[in-house]
Amino acid sequence: MKLYWFQVAPNPTKVRLYVAEKNAGGAGIALDDVVVKLPKGEQREAAFRALNPFGQLPVLELDDGGAIVESLPIIEYLEEVWPAPPMWGETPRARARARELERIADARLLAPLARHIHATRSPIGLPPNAAVAEHARAAWPAALGYLDEVLADGRAFLCGERPTVADCTLAAALQFARFGKVDLGLAADFPALARWDRAYREREVARAVLTL
Ligand SMILES: N[C@@H](CCC(=O)N[C@@H](CS)C(=O)NCC(=O)O)C(=O)O
Structure with a gap:
């Protein structure tokens, strides 16, 4: 493949x-x-x-x-x-939660972030569009706040002690923010998310894939 x-x-x-x-x-x-x-x-x-x-x-x-x-x-x-190790969780409830968090990270953070970056400094040459950029920017604080609260109990990953697809989507989104030079205000406003971001990126798995 x-x-x-x-x-x-x-x-x-x-x-x-x-x-x-x-x-x-x-x-x-x-x-x-x-x-x-x-x-x-x-x-x-x-x-x-x-x-x-x-x-x-x-x-x-x-x-x-x-x-x-x-x-x-x-x-x-x-x-x-390849069902093992399970990357959505072990029970129907755990899988639903992982899918919920993955959709939140994707639809409410990654997608508006991508729209914003393509409307400001598109890596594929799309024309700037201030109105689209502003509209997109308004979407992500709610997602960041929600994810920050999820992580506020100090858990290692979004769904607990093991990574799920939700973590992969979140890490991909945050790397793209760095690429697009978008300051999401993690350190100031979303400390649990900032901690998760640092810890996730330090792992060998992440270092093999992420460059930013
Ligand atoms: N919903 C699609 C989105 C795919 C997508 O937007 N891919 C981007 C890269 S992240 C792309 O190929 N952009 C190039 C283009 O649109 O010309 C998915 O989840 O795979």
Whole structure:
């Protein structure tokens, strides 16, 4: 199988963190890396669009020639094929909570952050748009406050003592904020999140994937 990705792009980073976490737990998922240079527009070339007509990363190309697009279905597919260690939790309630936190990190933080960065200093050359940037910025304090409260009891990961996909999404979002030079105010306003961010990034798994 091949994973198509580009460094720091948050959706591929989410998948790469997930695979690194799984493999640190012994899953042994073997993926060949294919780097698609987004700033050069390689995602819009015909060969790549044959894999993903939407021209976006990540893509998982399967050994039978098929492809899965969208970060979450890629993760769900890998999780079904390699169920251990479980990256959504051990019980229905725990899995629901992990999925809830993952959606909050994605839809309420990563997505508006990406809209903001693409409207201010887009790495793929999209035109600046002050109104979009401002509107997007208004979305993330609520998500940061919520996640900060979750982490305020000092837990190591969003769902407790083991990482879940929610942590992968959150780490991918925070790295993209650093890339986009967006000050989320973690140190001043969201101390538990700042602590989680530091601790998560110090782990070997994260250091193998994150560069910022
Ligand atoms: N919902 C998609 C979003 C994919 C996406 O936005 N990918 C970005 C990188 S993080 C991309 O490829 N952007 C390049 C472009 O749109 O030209 C997912 O979760 O995979």
